[in-house]
Amino acid sequence: MISNYKHIIWDWNGTLFNDVELSVSIVNNLLIKRNLIPLSVEKYKEIFTFPVKDYYVTAGFDFEKESFEIVGKEWMDEYERRKHGCGLSKSAFQLLEKISSLKIEQSILSAYSQHTLVEVVEHFGLTKYFSHLLGLDNIYASSKVKLGKELMKKLALNNGEALLIGDTIHDFNVAAEIGADCILVASGHQSRKNLERCGVPVFDSIKELLEKI
Structure with missing residues (x-):
């Protein structure tokens, strides 16, 4: 997968x-x-x-x-x-490590403000796993589409070459806008019922996703 x-x-x-x-x-x-x-x-x-x-x-x-x-x-x-x-989602570290071992690059695209995103990722010692950390320039969590398009252009990725993993319908919409495939996890901010309306794979947790790759 x-x-x-x-x-x-x-x-x-x-x-x-x-x-x-x-x-x-x-x-x-x-x-x-x-x-x-x-x-x-x-x-x-x-x-x-x-x-x-x-x-x-x-x-x-x-x-x-x-x-x-x-x-x-x-x-x-x-x-x-x-x-x-707060801590990381269960098995998050193991999944990042697994993907890294497959020589696949990873980035974060977040509605969190940029400087606080960098700070908290560093706090957990995860910076080494990511080529890009991209957050918004304010605290009001609007849309990640513009940042996502810029990232895809910078990485020279074509449609279907990137996978976005998120926990909201907004993540699905962002993926569709930027030309990435999408997987959603129901352990985050939106219910499985809402996420399943997107028509993409939905996992109960990061732990389940780790077990399936």
Whole structure:
């Protein structure tokens, strides 16, 4: 499966980095502060989407009363304070090592801000596995398509020569836009039910993906 590709493009949050419970905890703190109903993990994975502003609205935030930028910064400030309490997804290190042993290059394409992406990847000692670490230039997690197209051009990859591994429908859409194939894992920020609508292989976890390659 993976051995057929020249390059693997990874999503970070929710795919390699296990931050779902932290994300739910933070958004619930913000909801409770505003006398709104907190989310279960299951409900969160059902409604999470990109752009994240749409997900905030579904969760109950009213951006006529306060700006999305204020809520987004409040969320990110708490995330940055608590992120080192999260770890890698189970078997993530082993899968990166396995792909590296196959002499296949790997990159990260993330909606996380660029400087914090580089910092956290270095924190886990993973920098050696990636030829490129690409994040957005702001904290509001919009779209990765432009960065993905630039990466494909830089690597001189044709359609079907790269595989994007992510945990959201947005990752699937990015893959389609940039000409990469896609695999999704349901252990991240969106439910298996939502991911299966994309019509690509969906694995329960990184561990299962490692077992299948």
